[in-house]
Amino acid sequence: MPKLVLFDIDGTLVLTGGAGLRAMTRACDEIIGHADALDGIPVAGRTDWIILHDTLARLGRDLDRDLFDQLRGRYVEYLRQEILQPGKGFNGTLPGVPDLVQSLHERDDVYLGLLTGNFEAGARIKLERFDLWRYFRCGAYGDDAPDRNALVPVAVERAAACGIPAVPPQDVIVIGDTPHDIACAHAAGAVPVGVATGSYTTDELRACGAAVVFDTLGDTVRVIEVLAR
Numbered sequence: 070m071p072k073l074v075l076f077d078i079d080g081t082l083v084l085t086g087g088a089g090l091r092a093m094t095r096a097c098d099e100i101i102g103h104a105d106a107l108d109g110i111p112v113a114g115r116t117d118w119i120i121l122h123d124t125l126a127r128l129g130r131d132l133d134r135d136l137f138d139q140l141r142g143r144y145v146e147y148l149r150q151e152i153l154q155p156g157k158g159f160n161g162t163l164p165g166v167p168d169l170v171q172s173l174h175e176r177d178d179v180y181l182g183l184l185t186g187n188f189e190a191g192a193r194i195k196l197e198r199f200d201l202w203r204y205f206r207c208g209a210y211g212d213d214a215p216d217r218n219a220l221v222p223v224a225v226e227r228a229a230a231c232g233i234p235a236v237p238p239q240d241v242i243v244i245g246d247t248p249h250d251i252a253c254a255h256a257a258g259a260v261p262v263g264v265a266t267g268s269y270t271t272d273e274l275r276a277c278g279a280a281v282v283f284d285t286l287g288d289t290v291r292v293i294e295v296l297a298r
Contacts, residue, residue, distance in 0.1 A: 073236040074173060074296060075184035075224050077245035078192055080267025082166050083199050086156020092147035096140050097124060113268050114247030116186035117211035145190045152198050162199045163266045165287035170204045172289055180233045183208030184224050184243055186217055207231045217249050221257035242296055248277040
């Protein structure tokens with residue numbers, strides 16, 4: 070049976086030296102006047118939408134549609150600048166990612182998509198920076214819902230709209246580096262696959278219910294064998 074493989078971005082495919090956090094901080098500083106608005110707000114594995122919601126809630130403000138659009142627009146503008154900076158920490162594609170994505174792209178029994186908390190425009194900026202965007206025909210993004218658990222059905226619908234044959238939940242694979250990735254797969258009856266290239270260990274991802282956990286995606290042959298099963 071064909072598989073629909075949905076990749077998370079940050080900590081799974083790439084890391085960007087903190088470009089997203091810097092861009093979001095700049096947007097919040099400019100639009101709502103708080104340079105430290107994101108301090109203490111958890112971000113790993115969460116949608117940009119819910120990050121902004123929680124940030125505004127802590128400041129006693131509502132994230133209405135107009136404010137949401139302003140913050141998203143300014144964030145994207147700043148991300149285009151910040152993505153070009155080295156930042157702090159690792160900045161680049163994670164081990165094995167280019168070879169794995171290329172190999173999966175060449176198969177006729179696998180369809181690639183994205184499932185990410187990034188806004189769609191932000192996802193594109195990050196992946197184009199590392200020449201990965203071209204591999205993904207569809208996806209579900211942080212613009213689509215605040216709750217990541219709602220995103221797998223969105224990705225499946227988008228895949229169908231792109232002409233990808235219908236894939237039952239058990240043949241949808243979600244690959245990510247956080248418990249949120251694992252949870253959203255379970256919520257939709259999909260297969261959760263963890264990779265410990267973000268801020269969680271293999272043991273932590275297994276404890277969250279990942280069906281399979283990799284240290285990295287560096288062993289292309291083994292990863293493809295596992296996904297094909």
